[in-house]
Amino acid sequence: MDDGFHIDNEFLTKTIIIATGIGSFKPKKFPLKMNQEIEKKVHYYINDPNKYANQTVGVFGGGDSALDWAVELANRSQVKIIHRRKEFRGLESSVNKLRKLKNVEILTPYLPKKISLSDNQLTVELKKTGSSEISYQKFDQIIVAYGFRADNRFVRNWGVNLKGTHITVGPEMNTNVPGIYAIGDAINYEGRVPLIGLGFGEAQIAINAIMRKLFPEKALTIHSTSI
Ligand SMILES: Cc1cc2nc3c(=O)[nH]c(=O)nc-3n(C[C@H](O)[C@H](O)[C@H](O)COP(=O)(O)OP(=O)(O)OC[C@H]3O[C@@H](n4cnc5c(N)ncnc54)[C@H](O)[C@@H]3O)c2cc1C
The missing domain is CATH 3.50.50.60 (FAD/NAD(P)-binding domain)
Incomplete structure (x- = not known):
């Protein structure tokens, strides 16, 4: 001009x-087909952990963010942490902390394949990596901690x-x-x-x-x- x-x-x-x-950073999206109702229950940030109190929360990811959120949420929620590898990338001390908690389930190595919503609950189809084993897990809410993507394309x-x-x-x-x-x-x-x-x-x-x-x-x- x-x-x-x-x-x-x-x-x-x-x-x-x-x-x-x-x-600018954007969270990596949950790689499943989701409608708007499902997306309302899939989160990439947590502003107030108390919103998840007394619910079953699925935390997807294997880095420090996933582990830290799982540890924090375990103070008030049932937690299932799902990672595609057997080993977590995040701190071993956080993994050990989670292993000791009765209200935390560690599901590895699983990849999410499908998601659906009925009776206000999410069901995620998980496939065990390197095998044909399928597991169906129910959650009230899901936290996705797959990291961030950054670019200057704007x-x-x-x-x-x-x-x-x-x-x-x-x-x-x-x-x-x-x-x-x-x-x-x-x-x-x-x-x-x-x-x-x-x-x-x-x-x-x-x-x-x-x-x-x-x-x-x-x-x-x-x-x-x-x-
Ligand atoms: C873990 C780590 C350790 C490092 N250690 C060293 C070291 O020891 N020595 C060294 O010399 N260098 C180090 N670096 C590299 C150094 O940090 C970078 O080279 C430097 O910060 C780049 O400066 P910058 O101003 O170009 O970008 P940045 O410092 O990244 O600043 C960019 C800013 O722009 C903002 N922004 C981005 N997109 C938008 C948008 N669309 N609208 C508005 N704002 C936006 C960001 O939020 C950010 O505040 C390290 C980097 C990392 C990640």
Whole structure:
């Protein structure tokens, strides 16, 4: 745009520097076909563990988040933790804690295959990995802790080019869209390593380039950080 970029109809700016790291995080979804009623009982975050009190909760996942939530929920709920491998990725001490609890069932190695809802209860078909054994488990609620995915794809809506999940930049940290720059772990170029120091340096390069464009009449002292 000639006069700059309008952001949320609130800000007008001549340049933008994108510094979103590896991007915004979204939870990995439960990989089963679900209708809206089922989705209401499948959660990716827990705001208040007390909402699950006196219920049977299925926790799916094998990392620290899954184990931590299972330990926490076991204070007030019946818990079944389901993981696709025999060994958990998370802390052994958490697994040992769960093994000692009478209201916790550890189901491994199982993969969820189907989900249905009847009489306000979820039934999940679990298949034992490496075998044809099927188990049906009932839950009031399910917590999915399969980790997160991050990406910067939102910048495509601005016309900014990405290579894979990273923004492509030129030597002044300029993207393909005039006026939009990118720095830090959001970008990649040959030889780049994702370390803090590089991001700081790239910020200096981008800001100096922007200053030269915005104020071409000014003689900038590039060796000074006071700009
Ligand atoms: C476990 C770990 C250890 C590390 N140790 C070191 C170390 O010892 N030394 C070192 O040099 N480097 C280390 N790093 C790497 C270092 O953290 C990164 O290189 C650095 O943080 C990248 O800075 P950044 O500003 O580009 O991105 P980030 O620090 O990731 O900041 C990006 C910010 O943008 C926000 N954001 C993302 N998407 C959006 C969006 N759509 N809208 C609004 N906001 C958004 C994020 O929430 C975040 O706050 C480590 C990284 C990790 C994960």
